[in-house]
Amino acid sequence: SPAPLRDFRAGFVSIIGKPNVGKSTLMNVLVGEKMSIITSKAQTTRHRIMGILNGKHEGIPFQLVYSDTPGVVKPAYKLHDSMMTFVKGSLEDADVVLFVTEVGEKAADHEVIPLLQRTNAPIILVLNKIDLSNEEELKRKTEEWEKEIQPAAIIPISALLNANVQTLFDAIITRLPFHPPYFDEDELTDKPERFFASEIVREKIFLNYRQEIPYSSEVVISEFKERDDMIVIRAEILVERKSQKGIIIGEKGAMLKKIGSEARKDMEDFFGKKVFLEQHVKVEPDWRSKENKLRQFGYEE
Ligand code: GDP
Ligand code: K
Ligand code: MG
Incomplete structure (x- = not known):
């Protein structure tokens, strides 16, 4: 097939992680709309929810299709099986993966790591909730994650305070493939x-x-x-x-x-x-x- 025209970037960005690390909060900040519901309780998000953002970056128009997903849990109900199917589907479609963690989490034996085998997309490790942390801890966590999964980038943010989200956005957009848009420009989501x-x-x-x-x-x-x-x-x-x-x-x-x-x-x-x-x-x-x-x-x- 011919080389893609380099006049448009479009792709799927999958947001995954354990329950309550701030996936839905981040999705809403990135899309600029409250698409996904947020509470302090685990398993609030039960579906894969797509949020679409159209824009222009360094003169090139883009379409980012974010997928917020349920937190990765060990299934205890059929409902959980289906929630994990949404997570896996989202990973298989991804052009970029945002693996969201919070600073308190341990990298070793993390439940999400085995799932990363389902994708060849670059993985951006998001260290969320830096408002609850300090520089020393961030440095330690960064080293831990580098040792464990060698992500394409590690980006500390606070989704809640919208801190350093622009850096994350730049890391996403520069990894987005050249591709025509998947959805009409006025579509915000795939859900009714x-x-x-x-x-x-x-x-x-x-x-x-x-x-x-x-x-x-x-x-x-x-x-x-x-x-x-x-x-x-x-x-x-x-x-x-x-x-x-x-x-x-x-x-x-x-x-x-x-x-x-x-x-x-x-x-x-x-x-x-x-x-x-x-x-x-x-x-x-x-x-x-x-x-x-x-x-x-x-x-x-
Ligand atoms: P999800 O289960 O991964 O989708 O997490 P949510 O987005 O529902 O957030 C879980 C809880 O963490 C909520 O109470 C959020 O307000 C809170 N939260 C999300 N991001 C941050 C952050 O950057 N800092 C702090 N302190 N809390 C956050
Ligand atoms: K939650
Ligand atoms: Mg959620």
Whole structure:
């Protein structure tokens, strides 16, 4: 085949790492939009979420297709198997891999290292949360990682404070292949609007309930109707047990009302329109272990 024209760069950038290291925070900073939900709880992200950024770098237009992924965990449920399939798929497509770690993590025997065999793409080791660290520790971690995986680059950042993210961006863009764009310029993501509506409700569940409730919950958008002046959204919150339904609803419906109003606000920001949100809570026993349910909820590549 003929050599690619050197007038456009485009490629897939996979963001991987353990739970809670800041993958989703970084994705949002890099894309400049809140595409991916963020909480302090592990396993908040369950899907592969693509965020697309178009721009120009040193006179050459580019399209970066970032993939945020679930944190790498040992599967305990069928749901986790499917989450790990998203991680592997994202690695296999990658032109550049951002392996996100936080400074506190050990490099030796790291769970993500075996997965790196699935890619030939350059690996950029991101040392996140430098706001919680110091120079001495950073130097030590850099040496540790160099010994363990010899990445193409090691870049310390704070995704939360948007510190040194420009250096990371430069490291990504210079490794992006020359290739025509994969998506139309006005596309922000590969996911439908309903997906983001359900993720916003899920984020509020993660932020407002404790223990097993967030992990036992799933959100299905059964109606998404765009009118001239507003969007009507019906969200079904599924839990595994009847007792959990009561907790979600709360006394006199207070908790459900709280997450509903928080979710509605975020939806209005995200969609740029007034939102009417209706919520229902249903019991779907053991949905995390049922293949047909997982398929129905979109946990399939
Ligand atoms: P993920 O599970 O890897 O996607 O991590 P998240 O993006 O959901 O972030 C997990 C937690 O780490 C959240 O509470 C974030 O606010 C926090 N976090 C992310 N980046 C940073 C950072 O650079 N510094 C600090 N101190 N916290 C961060
Ligand atoms: K998280
Ligand atoms: Mg995440």
